[in-house]
Structure formats: structure tokens, C-alpha cells
Amino acid sequence: MADLPAKANGFIDWYLAVVEAANLTDKRYGVKGMNVWTPYGFLARRALDAVMVREIEATGSHPVEFPALIPQTEFQKEAEHIKGFTTQVYWVTRGGATELDVPLVLRPTSETAMYPIFHLWIRSHRDLPLNVYQIVNTFRYETKTTRPFLRVREIHFFEEHTCQSGDDQATARVASNLGAFRRMAEALAVPYVALRRPDWDKFPGAFYSIALDIPVGEARTLQIGTIHHYRENFSRPYEIEYETPDGGKAFVHQTTFGLSERLLGAVVAVHGDDRGAVFPPSVAPYQVVIVPISGKGGNLPAQFAERLGKRLRDRGLRVHVDTSEDRPGAKYYRWEIAGVPLRLEIGPREAEAGTATAVDRLGHRSVIGPADLETEVERTLEGFRGALFEKALSAFRGAFEVATHLDQLRDSTKVRVLAWCGQEACGHQIEKAIDGALLGLPEEELPIPLGDPGPCIGCSSTAGTRWALASRPL
Amino acid sequence: MADLPAKANGFIDWYLAVVEAANLTDKRYGVKGMNVWTPYGFLARRALDAVMVREIEATGSHPVEFPALIPQTEFQKEAEHIKGFTTQVYWVTRGGATELDVPLVLRPTSETAMYPIFHLWIRSHRDLPLNVYQIVNTFRYETKTTRPFLRVREIHFFEEHTCQSGDDQATARVASNLGAFRRMAEALAVPYVALRRPDWDKFPGAFYSIALDIPVGEARTLQIGTIHHYRENFSRPYEIEYETPDGGKAFVHQTTFGLSERLLGAVVAVHGDDRGAVFPPSVAPYQVVIVPISGKGGNLPAQFAERLGKRLRDRGLRVHVDTSEDRPGAKYYRWEIAGVPLRLEIGPREAEAGTATAVDRLGHRSVIGPADLETEVERTLEGFRGALFEKALSAFRGAFEVATHLDQLRDSTKVRVLAWCGQEACGHQIEKAIDGALLGLPEEELPIPLGDPGPCIGCSSTAGTRWALASRPL
Secondary structure, eight states: OOOOOOGGGOHHHHHHHHHHHTTOEEOOSSSTTOOEEOHHHHHHHHHHHHHHHHHHHTTTOEEOBOOSEEEHHHHTSSHHHHHHHTTSOEEEEEETTEEEEEEEEEOSSSHHHHHHHHHHHOOBGGGOOEEEEEEEEEEOOOOSOOBTTTBOSEEEEEEEEEEESSHHHHHHHHHHHHHHHHHHHHHHTOOOEEEEOOGGGSOTTOSEEEEEEEEOSTTEEEEEEEEEEEETTTTTTTTOEEEOTTSOEEEOEEEEEEEETHHHHHHHHHHOBTTBOOOOTTTOSOSEEEEEOOGGGTTHHHHHHHHHHHHHHHTTOOEEEOOSSSOHHHHHHHHHHTTOSEEEEEOHHHHHHTOEEEEETTOOEEEEOSTTHHHHHHHHHHHHHHHHHHHHHHHHHTTEEEOOSHHHHTTOSSEEEEEEOSOHHHHHHHHHHHTSEEEEEESSOOSSOOOOOOSOTTTOOOTTOEEEEEEEEO | OOOOOOGGGOHHHHHHHHHHHTTOEEOOSSSTTOOEEOHHHHHHHHHHHHHHHHHHHTTTOEEOBOOSEEEHHHHTSSHHHHHHHTTSOEEEEEETTEEEEEEEEEOSSSHHHHHHHHHHHOOBGGGOOEEEEEEEEEEOOOOSOOBTTTBOSEEEEEEEEEEESSHHHHHHHHHHHHHHHHHHHHHHTOOOEEEEOOGGGSOTTOSEEEEEEEEOSTTEEEEEEEEEEEETTTTTTTTOEEEOTTSOEEEOEEEEEEEETHHHHHHHHHHOBTTBOOOOTTTOSOSEEEEEOOGGGTTHHHHHHHHHHHHHHHTTOOEEEOOSSSOHHHHHHHHHHTTOSEEEEEOHHHHHHTOEEEEETTOOEEEEOSTTHHHHHHHHHHHHHHHHHHHHHHHHHTTEEEOOSHHHHTTOSSEEEEEEOSOHHHHHHHHHHHTSEEEEEESSOOSSOOOOOOSOTTTOOOTTOEEEEEEEEO
């Protein structure tokens, strides 16, 4: 296997090589941008789904699933929304040999699938809040270059849709989503910024959009999630009304929260290094790989490896015992590229003593056991997650840099932090200067020390300026 | 809420009413036959998926996911197969405003999506067996009457696809699938028959098909799963070849194993009664509902109910504490229709004593606790599953009846067991006589005592006759 390109020499080339070498996906399927989830990649996806399910259900959201096909008639009810998607959807026009009377859209997102049913489900204030989510695949007729996990045509997608009794309740749901995302990102050990997008960059139909972005080297960022407040923008056309406690009628206020397989791309992007992928234990396809080394020990190492594998699986860990005929060095190399958090080497000495030589993916080596071996493995994995998060946070902190003049933006090698007055004209000046996007206003404290923003980098006005971020989105 | 129709007065009317009353699905979506998985129904589906995943992975199968869209060019490679599906598929013909060069089929099943990739994955005998499965939605442009879970246009589908080195290995995989299904069916407490379908009724492209059928009243049966042996019927057109140990080339032998949301329909069909759905604990959306009854006890029952709910959830149980404002009787009624296996009533006395009055969905009542209350709940649930299975087995045994003359078939009120010589002409005579289908030859012992089959019910020949089943498939 050829060496990987260096991450520092260009993110995308490195990223594509790592995804390929780790065998997370197969891009050779007959439709460009629709990739195959390999057995190894699928395990990561399943683990990611489990993290999302755990955190969203902890906030009182319920799983549902709506159909993948949406009648054109429903799809077109919200004008802004359809405008945003009209060039990006797949159309089903035939069933068997029959032309369909009403063409069907393969869902790009499910507002227009769900909201006609919400209209039926919601009658009274007692039906609120309605917090439901689904994890499904969505489809975009993507004409730009596709990239595994980052930009694909069939997207593994998480979407929460909620109905609230009013603006305040919807704002509270947005805050709850931000909290759920914080816990998901901690599980993935991925630091991020939450930014309120400028008006010209919000989701079609949204009142406002909060995006979750990560820096991915140079001045580049990757959007890995969004939370939208719709107010009544959808509930009016879809007539999602309820009877208030005093007997009146009101439209619900709606929110959505969207995540996708991009989170896996983010995990690769943030943690991967020049030796391959690096998975945090939460989403690692295998959290532990056990490599028996026979030598003069005969079958003992292999037997102990199998027994240990079973003991760890009984603790709920994802474990692979590599009994292939390759040399140990080849196995180490393979599972290093594949990003396995923890390797346990079992030689004759370990098999004899009931211990294991543990080597984590950051290269830390220790001998664990024989007492409490399973607990030691769990503790080592948790320590690894912590170390990975620290490493990621340190890189994250170094990824931002303040700019005080527009002409500094052209040569940005970091995500730029700048003062903005909030006017659209200045925003567009900034976007032109950096040849990218004004990402918006932080919803939470930024990871670098910042004083007063001072004058707007565009118009030099000092009135109402705030710190904003600008980058070249991937 | 109106009373349910009696199950004995007609299966389908009763079935539709129960599915509706239990709120497992919403049929009011804008495309007929594409239904919404409600929060309650989705929990059953998720639990069903977990049963399938557990049992198939225990047999060494790995999860994958292939794209939902299949290029027409790939879809058409296996002639028999495409012929079987040509009137039943949805076609995507447009992306945005652009006509696609190659139309895409929304997968009705994934042979033609997977096999071009299997061609790339398999090189050597060391790559075999390849056992992979996916749980995805498939699509059929169904023109018959649609029924929730039983006949829908977007189908929640389980499909295993395997490649084996030869016929024997493929036959062994079929046997392994039968074993996995037996364990799944035990978890669902659903008795079934496994039948090798007659040649004229096998899956398009299969060498032979084994179907899993259940009786659903009168002479009706429901097919709830299939296992196919393809031999080289797909591996030749898709060129799935491997290098044998002696350096030669051979085509793989393939098998598939298909299940779907019909299993949920089967659960409703088999266990449900005139008072609603009845779920075995394995797939019950809520395994336990706790109903606090305040009375003079003030808040104590509600507080104990919440604490008990948490303790049971910590044991991994799916628990709902019904703190709504309805009267206890209304709650009992609601959760009975919904099919919850076990209701725990907590009145002031129970709250005081740390006990619960347990009433299972078959009406058995007991007081459990205060010692080992959680364990008692688990034991009660397991006892309930056993009782449910016994009840189902008893009905199952009564659902079959031997027929010795063709004219007995016309008035069949049970699934018919009859002697068949194996000739197609006799098979068609039987199908005409019962106005249904010859289901095929049992792969396992039938649940009624049977002697020698005697002469064929069609031609009266005694040569090579075997017991076969005939019914009117739903």
C-alpha cells in the first residue's frame, strides 16, 4: 500500500486517501456520488447513529419515519423552500410503464413530507410540543464535485422537526438542540463553533439558521450541522394550527435540527493524521483490535486473544481479534490506517501472565492486567478519548486569527475573526475579500481571547459591531 | 373510540382496525401505500430490527448499505430478474431540470445494486464466504390494494446477500438462515412453516426459493420471509468469479434471505385479539406501562411510579409511565388496545409497600415486589412471552387440515395438507381447486401428525408423492 500524502500538504488529497485506505466507503458504485457503506464504514455509521439517538432522545424527542417520496403538490407549498431546492432534487416520474399523474420528489429534506401530517396530528395546545426526529437517507442531485461523507448524492441524514406553542418555546428548543449537539461533539471529541448565519445565507424558509462549523486547515471550514428557527414560515402554508388554552387559534412555531454523515467526515478530518484515520472510541468501528503473536508460545496467545475478545464484547465493546495469517507488523499497519483506538498485543508472555500490551492510536504503550483487565481497557479507551480531545482542542484554538483590515483577508491561512457592523453590504465586502463566506455571529464564546470588537472591518463604523467569523467553506 | 370488529368475523377488517386503533402507522400520507411510522410504531420497528440484527450477526453476517438508486443498465443484466420486476418499479428520470442520460430504478431489492460491487470485492477463495446484509427501505409500484405492513409501496426491508464457493456451501448458508429465522420467530413467539416453493412460484432468478409462511385464519396464509439459492444465476451475468485454491476460476454460488416489516404485521395478526394488539416483549414499543393511581395517596403513587420507571429503564426495559390526566380505566383501555405486554398499577397501598399490581396483556394478575421488583418484572415478561407462544402454537396446530380429494379444497377453512406427486400439471389443478396457491414442500416437520402421503391428490399416482401445503395467500 502506498504511503498517504501529508495532511499539511493539502487537506482534500489527504482526506480522500485516508477514507480510501481505511476502507470506509466504496466509491466505485455506478452512480457518481452514491457510495457503498462497506462493513467497516457501516459500523462507524451505526455507532454515530447511536450517539445521535442517545442525545436527542435524552431531550424528549421521539423517533418517526416519513416516506422518501413527496408529491410535487405538497413539495411546492412553501415558496422560498422549493426555490432553494428546485435544481437539486431527483424526480420520480414513472411507476412501471405508467407516467405518474403527480411526479414525486425523492426527499432532499422532509419539511414538505412531514408538515401535512403535523397538520393532522396537532389539534390542541395539549399536543405541543411535538418533538420528533428521523434518521433516513436524503437525496440531492449534486452537480459539484462529490466527496465521500462530505458531499454526496445519497446522504445519511438526521433531522429533528419540532412544533412549539410560540417563539419563546421554539427559541428554547434551539437552545436544547445546541446542548444536545455539544454532548454529541464531546463524544466525537470534535470542537466546533456555533454561528448564526447572515440572513442571505440562511436555510430556505428559515427565520434564522445556526450552523455548526469546524476548521479543517488553511482558512477552510466545514459545516457539520444546522439548527433552524422557522417561526410560522411553514406552519402557515401547511396550516399547522392549534387551539390555545383560552380557546383561540394559533400557528405553531417550528424548529429543525439537521446532521448527517458529514460528522463521520469531520471525525476523519479532525483526528486523522499522516498515518491514517483515528477514531474516538464512541464511533470507532472496532474500539479494540487484539493481535495474538504466536512465536514459541504455540496456540496460547491465540486462545487467550479469543477469550479476551469475548470478555470485552460481553462488556459491550466492539472488538476484532485479528487471526489472519499476516505478520504482526502488517496487522499493526492495517489497523493503524483504519484508525482503531486501541491495539492489544498478546504474545506468549502476555498469554501466560493474563496481561496485554496496550498501544493506543496516539502511540501510548502500557501493559495492563492481569487484574481488572476489562476495566483497564475501558479506562484506557476513556483516557484515549480525553487525549484525542485535548489534541483536537489545541489545534482548534490555533485555527482562528483576528483580522483588522480587509486586505489581510486575501492571504488568510486561518479562519478569520473580525468586527462586523451587521450590514449586508459590509458582509459582501468581507466575502469578496476572503473569497469565501461570512460565517456569521458566534452563539457561544470563541476559543481565542478577544477584547472589544472595535470598528467594522468593512465600513469602519463602530456602532453595534460584533465579532464575526469568515472563512473559505469547503 | 368505537369497538373493534371481532377477529373471527374476518381477518382483514379486524387487522386494519387494530393497526389503526393501536396507532402503529398513519395511512393519511399523500402517496397511497406509503405510510408514516408513528412514534409508537417506530419503536416496534426498531425493536424488530434489533432482533434481526442480533440473530443474523450471530451467524457471521456483516452490515452494509448500498445506494437506493440503481442504473437501468445494471438493473437489466439478469434477464429473468428484470422480467419479474419490470412493471413494479419506480423510475427516476430527472435530476433538477435535467433528463438523466441513464434512468435510475428506486431499488425493489438489491441484487442488481450489490452484484457489480461484489464483482470488485471478490478475487480469491480467501474472500469467501461474503455474508453481508442491509436493512433499508425498498420500493414497489404496487397496483393491488395496499395494507399497512403487509403490502406497501415503501417497504422496510431486511436483505442478506451471500457469496459462497460452491453449491454445498450455499446450501449450508440456506440452512444457517433457516436457523437464524427460527430464533427470530421464537423471539416474536410466531410459529411458521418453511416451504420450498414450486418452481413456477420461485423468485425471479432463483434456483430455488424457500418461503416462510404463517396461517392467518380461514384457509389464508401470509408469506413473511424468503430464502433463495441462486446458484450461478446472478454470478454469471455480473461476473462474480474467484480464484480457486488450485489456481482455477469459478463463479460464486449466491444466496439471499429477505424479511420485512411484514413481520410486524405478522405479530399483530398472530397475537392480536378482539381487544386490540398484543406485543411479545421483544418487539413491544413499551414493554411495561406504569399507571399511578393517586386516590387518597396524594403524590406518593406518582412518585413511586416515576422511580420504578427509572429503575426498570436502567435494566434496559422500554417503559412508559402514564402520568396523563385520564382516569385509570381509560389508561388501561388505551394500553390494552396498544398491546403493551405488562401493566403495573401503583396505588397508595403499592406505593407504601414498594410493590406493584402486575396485569399482563393476557389478563393474568399478580402482586410483585417489594423484593427484587425489577427481576420480578423481567420474569413476568418472560413468562408472558412463553404463554403467548403457547397460545399461538395451539392456534397454529389447529390451522392445518389434511385433504384427500380435490373437491375438498373448494370449501377449505384451513390450510390444506395434501399429497402431491411433484408434477406442475397436478400443482395447477390443486391451485385451481383451492382458488389459491400450492405453497410447496415443507422443509421441516409439520405441526400435525401425518402418516404416509399416499396417492397424489391430482393424478392419483403414488410414485414419489410428498406432503405439500395449499392455501389462499393473503
